Amino acid sequence: MEEFNFINSIKSKYYKQSSVIKGIGDDGAIINPVNGEHLVISTDTMVENVHFSLDYMALEDIGHRVLAANISDLAAMGSRPLYYMVNISSPSTYDNSQLIQIMNGMTALACHYQMDLIGGDTTSSDQLVITVTVFGAKLSSLNRLRSSAKENDIVFVTGRLGEAAYGFKYIQDGIASKDNYFINRHIRPIPRIDFAEETNDIKRICLNDVSDGIASELNEIAEESNVTIEIDWSNIPIHHEMKDLDKATLKQFSLSSGEDFELVGTCSQDDWERIQKKCESKGIAVTHIGHVLNNDQNQAKVILKDEKSRLVLNRDGYQHGK
Amino acid sequence: MEEFNFINSIKSKYYKQSSVIKGIGDDGAIINPVNGEHLVISTDTMVENVHFSLDYMALEDIGHRVLAANISDLAAMGSRPLYYMVNISSPSTYDNSQLIQIMNGMTALACHYQMDLIGGDTTSSDQLVITVTVFGAKLSSLNRLRSSAKENDIVFVTGRLGEAAYGFKYIQDGIASKDNYFINRHIRPIPRIDFAEETNDIKRICLNDVSDGIASELNEIAEESNVTIEIDWSNIPIHHEMKDLDKATLKQFSLSSGEDFELVGTCSQDDWERIQKKCESKGIAVTHIGHVLNNDQNQAKVILKDEKSRLVLNRDGYQHGK
Numbered sequence: 001m002e003e004f005n006f007i008n009s010i011k012s013k014y015y016k017q018s019s020v021i022k023g024i025g026d027d028g029a030i031i032n033p034v035n036g037e038h039l040v041i042s043t044d045t046m047v048e049n050v051h052f053s054l055d056y057m058a059l060e061d062i063g064h065r066v067l068a069a070n071i072s073d074l075a076a077m078g079s080r081p082l083y084y085m086v087n088i089s090s091p092s093t094y095d096n097s098q099l100i101q102i103m104n105g106m107t108a109l110a111c112h113y114q115m116d117l118i119g120g121d122t123t124s125s126d127q128l129v130i131t132v133t134v135f136g137a138k139l140s141s142l143n144r145l146r147s148s149a150k151e152n153d154i155v156f157v158t159g160r161l162g163e164a165a166y167g168f169k170y171i172q173d174g175i176a177s178k179d180n181y182f183i184n185r186h187i188r189p190i191p192r193i194d195f196a197e198e199t200n201d202i203k204r205i206c207l208n209d210v211s212d213g214i215a216s217e218l219n220e221i222a223e224e225s226n227v228t229i230e231i232d233w234s235n236i237p238i239h240h241e242m243k244d245l246d247k248a249t250l251k252q253f254s255l256s257s258g259e260d261f262e263l264v265g266t267c268s269q270d271d272w273e274r275i276q277k278k279c280e281s282k283g284i285a286v287t288h289i290g291h292v293l294n295n296d297q298n299q300a301k302v303i304l305k306d307e308k309s310r311l312v313l314n315r316d317g318y319q320h321g322k
Numbered sequence: 323m324e325e326f327n328f329i330n331s332i333k334s335k336y337y338k339q340s341s342v343i344k345g346i347g348d349d350g351a352i353i354n355p356v357n358g359e360h361l362v363i364s365t366d367t368m369v370e371n372v373h374f375s376l377d378y379m380a381l382e383d384i385g386h387r388v389l390a391a392n393i394s395d396l397a398a399m400g401s402r403p404l405y406y407m408v409n410i411s412s413p414s415t416y417d418n419s420q421l422i423q424i425m426n427g428m429t430a431l432a433c434h435y436q437m438d439l440i441g442g443d444t445t446s447s448d449q450l451v452i453t454v455t456v457f458g459a460k461l462s463s464l465n466r467l468r469s470s471a472k473e474n475d476i477v478f479v480t481g482r483l484g485e486a487a488y489g490f491k492y493i494q495d496g497i498a499s500k501d502n503y504f505i506n507r508h509i510r511p512i513p514r515i516d517f518a519e520e521t522n523d524i525k526r527i528c529l530n531d532v533s534d535g536i537a538s539e540l541n542e543i544a545e546e547s548n549v550t551i552e553i554d555w556s557n558i559p560i561h562h563e564m565k566d567l568d569k570a571t572l573k574q575f576s577l578s579s580g581e582d583f584e585l586v587g588t589c590s591q592d593d594w595e596r597i598q599k600k601c602e603s604k605g606i607a608v609t610h611i612g613h614v615l616n617n618d619q620n621q622a623k624v625i626l627k628d629e630k631s632r633l634v635l636n637r638d639g640y641q642h643g644k
Binding site: 021022025026027028029030031032033035038039040041042043044045046047050051073074076077079085087089118119120121123124125126127129131133134135136138140144145146147207208209224 | 361372468
């Protein structure tokens, strides 16, 4: 497989992005960056039986999921997707048709965002290991960093939380129908590029994608921005079907199970009204779930307010009094 | 290991490249590309027991080698190294100290080129799999593509060929001393960024790095440029110590064994004189090994001229009459 340059064999005849001077087929890709734009780059590796399993996912699903998780990082940086690179290490039992299935899962998603495959590598290995590197562009004036939350900001989240975890529970229970909404949320997540696009005239949005659960993502924001964030359990957007779950499970799914690939962030009160209007007009759900407190004590932490309690929420979703 | 963000823990306190707006520590890196420069991007994966072995290489060596192979692609694109990303998948028996050893091997080389680590990922896997993605810049006016060879061009190579393969033979024979020049050429290759830098005022050089052997690299150039290349066996630069090898082995090492990470290319007669002078002044060995023929028959091929024969040289080093 190494001898046969697989990636070369699946290269496009033309590139959608005019900034691609040379794509696949030389020692490296050549990009002509657009003046006034910053380039955003993110990379993620997914490993068989660690991040996905062939027991319940087709190779196309795996391709989709690895690329989607990477594009989600571009969304969280407020950027427009441009290109991607793919490194696939696979067992010697794999042939080209299997690699093409993985790539087909990526290509369908990439086409949706007009992304070009500009490079990559295939190697042999004992287990399937896929690294995807994605490239996006954003106006240099936009700030989407985790460190940009400010006191009195609104805290919001897109979509609903915990659905990927709930879908995974269905899979564990032996249900594997791809018609199932929740299973699809786990297997075929859709990154929130629509939100990034709609809000690309708002200068500052502190933004993170929900890959590890909002307990983790909000703690990252609190630490990087050195702020205290308070969220209200009653405002967490949850699918009505999940409300039958016991509360502990529901909290685990919606606060500390990740891979929903929604976006969580903070913005000013004024911008929140604009964001709401923009998202409403495009059918993108956004929910106000809390706010950034006056940080008199200069403490970086996340507080979860419930009917009866007000507890500190750790990265892992554990709640405690102080 | 996944929980602990290793890459985050080894991030620099400052970045050498002023174009890094945000390095490690958010959903993606942010780069502010330099006006008038193109960005060059290349990626390679190396897998334990496929591309390297811990039997004769230290983890630092492996780190060095993976990054060096990637930087070699930047050299072959005539670009100045800027940044790199590292994705390491490693067995659960690995702890942070072992990952740090791998990174130390990279950092030493990266420092030499003022490269910044701007992102990456660590995951669990059954065997060590390392993906490195490198970024470089070059003036938009420079052409270093494989497709840019022209009739009557000079064909040249940097350094000497077959030394990494000869070093690997030493290792196979049970010799593993790192004081051995040839073993070092295998384990700790030095990419030819010096050549790329010295020649960055020459507009067109058709260039390829010797990762698979010049039989393969020259065939790539011949095919991409649609030219016939003739090289002369008597001109291939070979270390005097290797001349004791039988001719078949010597040809195999110098023509079809790769990983010397030298550069092979073609340029005009006028530019060849300039390249020679520039390289001589910097102590970079370059050797004229052949030329691009008048391509009357419009055939893409490589011919190896010997004392007695003139045979077609295939990608794999096999020679035949037609």
